[in-house]
Structure formats: structure tokens, C-alpha cells
Amino acid sequence: xxxxxxxxxxxxxxxxxxxxxxxxxxxxxxxxxxxxxxxxxxxxxxxxxxxxxxxxxxxxxxxxxxxxxxxxxxxxxxxxxxxxxxxxxxxxxxxxxxxxxxxxxxxxxxxxxxxxxxxxxxxxxxxxxxxxxxxxxxxxxxxxxxxxxxxxxxxxxxxxxxxxxxxxxxxxxxxxxxxxxxxxxxxxxxxxxxxxxxxxxxxxxxxxxxxxxxxxxxxxxxxxxxxxxxxxxxxxxxxxxxxxxxxxxxxxxxxxxxxxxxxxxxxxxxxxxxxxxxxxxxxxxxxxxxxxxxxxxxxxxxxxxxxxxxxxxxxxxxxxxxxxxxxxxxxxxxxxxxxxxxxxxxxxxxxxxxxxxxxxxxxxxxxxxxxxxxxxxxxxxxxxxxxxxxxxxxxxxxxxxxxxxxxxxxxxxxxxxxxxxxxxxxxxxxxxxxxxxxxxx
Numbered sequence: 001x002x003x004x005x006x007x008x009x010x011x012x013x014x015x016x017x018x019x020x021x022x023x024x025x026x027x028x029x030x031x032x033x034x035x036x037x038x039x040x041x042x043x044x045x046x047x048x049x050x051x052x053x054x055x056x057x058x059x060x061x062x063x064x065x066x067x068x069x070x071x072x073x074x075x076x077x078x079x080x081x082x083x084x085x086x087x088x089x090x091x092x093x094x095x096x097x098x099x100x101x102x103x104x105x106x107x108x109x110x111x112x113x114x115x116x117x118x119x120x121x122x123x124x125x126x127x128x129x130x131x132x133x134x135x136x137x138x139x140x141x142x143x144x145x146x147x148x149x150x151x152x153x154x155x156x157x158x159x160x161x162x163x164x165x166x167x168x169x170x171x172x173x174x175x176x177x178x179x180x181x182x183x184x185x186x187x188x189x190x191x192x193x194x195x196x197x198x199x200x201x202x203x204x205x206x207x208x209x210x211x212x213x214x215x216x217x218x219x220x221x222x223x224x225x226x227x228x229x230x231x232x233x234x235x236x237x238x239x240x241x242x243x244x245x246x247x248x249x250x251x252x253x254x255x256x257x258x259x260x261x262x263x264x265x266x267x268x269x270x271x272x273x274x275x276x277x278x279x280x281x282x283x284x285x286x287x288x289x290x291x292x293x294x295x296x297x298x299x300x301x302x303x304x305x306x307x308x309x310x311x312x313x314x315x316x317x318x319x320x321x322x323x324x325x326x327x328x329x330x331x332x333x334x335x336x337x338x339x340x341x342x343x344x345x346x347x348x349x350x351x352x353x354x355x356x357x358x359x360x361x362x363x364x365x366x367x368x369x370x371x372x373x374x375x376x377x378x379x380x381x382x383x384x385x386x387x388x389x390x391x392x393x394x395x396x397x398x399x400x401x402x403x404x405x406x407x408x409x410x411x412x413x414x415x416x417x418x419x420x421x422x423x424x425x426x427x428x429x430x431x432x433x434x435x436x437x438x439x440x441x
Contacts, residue, residue: 035140046118320357328439344372371423
């Protein structure tokens with residue numbers, strides 16, 4: 001599995017590492033600058049001290065260098081010795097430079113490190129003012145550290161502030177992700193790019209083009225299904241009528257009976273495909289919201305399906321019927337209730353019972369509950385029966401497996417919820433539809 005990285009975390013880490021490296025470069029640069037300035041200042045002091053000493057009466061002076069002593073930048077070693085007495089040159093602790101002909105700065109490697117000395121040769125004497133270079137390096141390092149100290153104190157707060165700035169400037173990416181996440185699966189409308197930075201515009205433009213192509217493809221597919229179902233409806237209806245006429249003349253003909261059942265199933269499938277195509281097309285269109293009573297819509301569905309119930313001697317009626325006013329899409333609500341009652345009648349055995357309840361729950365949702373005394377559905381198949389063309393009791397009744405799928409999609413479209421359960425009273429399937437009373441436009 002591919003391990004993806006976070007652009008936000010990567011930016012914060014890269015910026016933090018860059019800031020630390022920048023601090024290191026700052027310390028190194030400050031050290032070099034401080035060392036250069038220190039050398040200039042101390043060299044000038046050494047030259048000045050040697051010139052002042054040359055103007056005074058001269059005599060041998062021993063600096064008494066101590067190897068274990070910790071010298072500071074203000075400590076300068078002054079040695080004066082006569083040319084006719086060069087015994088001091090043999091003493092390693094004196095750190096004296098042999099006679100030179102020209103005044104200037106000289107370096108000498110010693111056991112204590114490199115010695116930096118200004119030598120001023122005179123007629124009888126040689127004056128030497130010296131200092132170990134490691135003393136100067138310590139001074140320069142202390143100066144660099146003092147310069148880096150404020151940076152080191154401010155750096156953690158700067159990184160925290162920088163992380164906040166990065167998060168804030170990357171917020172449009174989160175907004176873009178949130179907008180896509182909150183979209184309905186059928187929402188292919190263009191993404192508005194007014195609030196997004198120009199770095200996201202190419203992606204948004206390409207996604208809008210993709211949405212447009214998908215929408216066109218879906219519309220062609222839906223139109224094809226609708227056209228095919230519509231074209232099949234008329235000849236199938238005619239064949240069904242002719243088959244019924246033949247069955248009335250030859251009621252015991254087995255082949256005609258099988259043909260009648262097959263045509264009935266095809267006719268039902270075409271009807272469901274038309275309903276499905278109409279629902280899919282309406283998902284992308286704007287339908288007018290109307291005010292209506294949920295009780296009237298439910299009663300209308302019962303009246304339309306009463307003949308089917310009477311043929312099977314099913315007791316179809318209201319167990320609970322509260323007056324509920326809704327502002328929603330009435331045809332869609334009608335399709336939901338009609339399909340549920342139709343399914344209940346099909347899968348309820350003869351002389352069975354179907355109870356319908358219309359009420360408002362504690363969260364002010366409009367509810368329609370339909371319970372039957374049929375075989376029911378095993379809870380493990382609740383998710384599967386909501387898929388298109390999936391059937392559990394395909395051997396019990398003619399069907400297409402589209403009814404509950406149509407109901408589920410229509411319920412989601414209205415912002416509602418479809419709940420399947422076992423009826424505690426009748427023992428069959430209980431289907432509860434919860435719909436908001438006022439659908440947002």
C-alpha cells in the first residue's frame with residue numbers, strides 16, 4: 001500500500017530544518033566576522049603597545065609565560081631582549097621569535113598553539129608583543145554565541161508562528177476537500193473558484209471538465225434507459241393482453257401460463273426502469289417544492305393498490321394516522337410510499353396483514369412505517385436488498401429487485417433515512433421512512 005505524505009507536515013519540517021541550518025550558518029558567519037574584527041583590534045593594540053614601549057628607556061623584560069595559565073583577550077605578552085644576549089631564545093617557555101630585520105606580524109608554532117606576535121626590531125633591542133591565537137578564537141566564539149542567543153530564543157516561537165501561517169495558507173486545500181466531501185454523489189455541478197487561490201484553479205478547471213463529461217455520459221445513459229423502457233412498454237403491454245385473452249380461452253395450458261408470468265415480470269421490470277430513469281433524471285433537475293399532507297399522499301397510494309390487496313385478501317389499513325403537513329417534492333414522496341406498499345403486498349401471503357402508520361417522531365421527522373406479516377428479510381441482507389436488481393425471495397413473487405433501491409435513493413435525495421427491521425407485531429418486514437417535514441431548497 002502506498003504511503004502518502006502530508007504536504008503541511010512536510011512544509012513545517014522543511015522550514016524548521018531550514019531555520020536550524022540557517023542558524024548554524026549564522027553562527028559560523030558571525031564567528032568568522034567576529035574573529036576578523038578581533039584580530040584587527042588586537043593587532044592594532046599590539047602595534048600600539050610596541051611603539052609606546054620603544055619610546056621608553058629599554059631594558060630586558062621577560063613576559064614569564066605560563067603554560068597552564070588561562071589567558072584572556074586583554075592579556076598581552078611583552079618581551080624585550082638585547083641582541084648581544086640571546087640566551088632567552090633557548091628557553092622554550094619564553095616563546096621568543098629569533099631576530100628579524102623588519103617590523104611586522106609573525107606567527108610561530110609552539111606547544112601551546114600558534115603564537116601571534118608583533119615584532120619591532122631596534123638598534124640594540126628587539127621588542128615582541130605576542131598572544132596565542134586560540135585566545136582570539138575563544139573571544140570570537142563567545143561573540144558569535146552572544147549574537148546567536150536571541151535567534152535561538154526566538155526560533156521556537158518563530159517556528160510555531162510559521163506552522164500557523166502554513167496551516168492558514170493551506171486552508172483552501174482543506175476547504176476544497178470539505179466541499180468535495182460534502183457533495184452528494186449525484187452532484188456534478190461546477191465548483192466555483194472565486195474563493196480559491198490561483199494554484200488550485202487548474203485542478204478545479206480540470207475537475208469541472210470531468211464533472212461535465214460524467215454528467216453528459218450519465219444523461220445519455222439515463223436517456224437510453226428511459227427510451228428503451230418506453231419503447232418496450234407498449235408492445236409488452238399488448239403481448240400481455242393477448243396472452244391473457246389466450247389464457248381465458250385455454251386456462252389449463254402450461255406454456256401459456258409460463259408465458260404470462262414471464263410477460264408480467266418483464267412488464268413490471270419495464271415499469272420499474274421507467275420509474276428509475278425518471279428518478280435519476282430528476283436528481284439533476286430542480287423540482288418545485290409544494291405543501292401537502294403526508295396522510296393524503298399515503299391514502300392515495302393505498303387506494304391505488306387496494307385492488308391488488310383485495311385479490312390476495314390482505315388486510316391493508318392504517319394503524320396510526322396523524323395529520324402531518326410537509327413542504328417537499330410530492331411526486332417523490334408518493335413514489336417512496338407506493339413502492340413500499342407494493343412490495344409489502346407482493347411478499348405478504350394471502351389473507352395476510354399490512355399495517356401502515358403515519359406519525360411524527362420525537363425529532364420532528366415525518367415518518368411512514370409499513371409492516372407486513374410476510375416472510376421478512378434476514379438482517380444480514382438489509383444492505384444488499386437496497387442495491388439494484390438484488391432480490392432475496394425471488395422465488396416467491398414476480399419482481400425486478402429495483403423497488404427498495406428506488407425507495408432508498410429517493411429517501412436520500414429528500415434528506416431522509418430508510419430503516420429496515422423485523423416487525424415485532426406481525427413478524428414480517430418493517431420499513432420505516434423518516435423524512436424532514438421541510439425540505440431545504
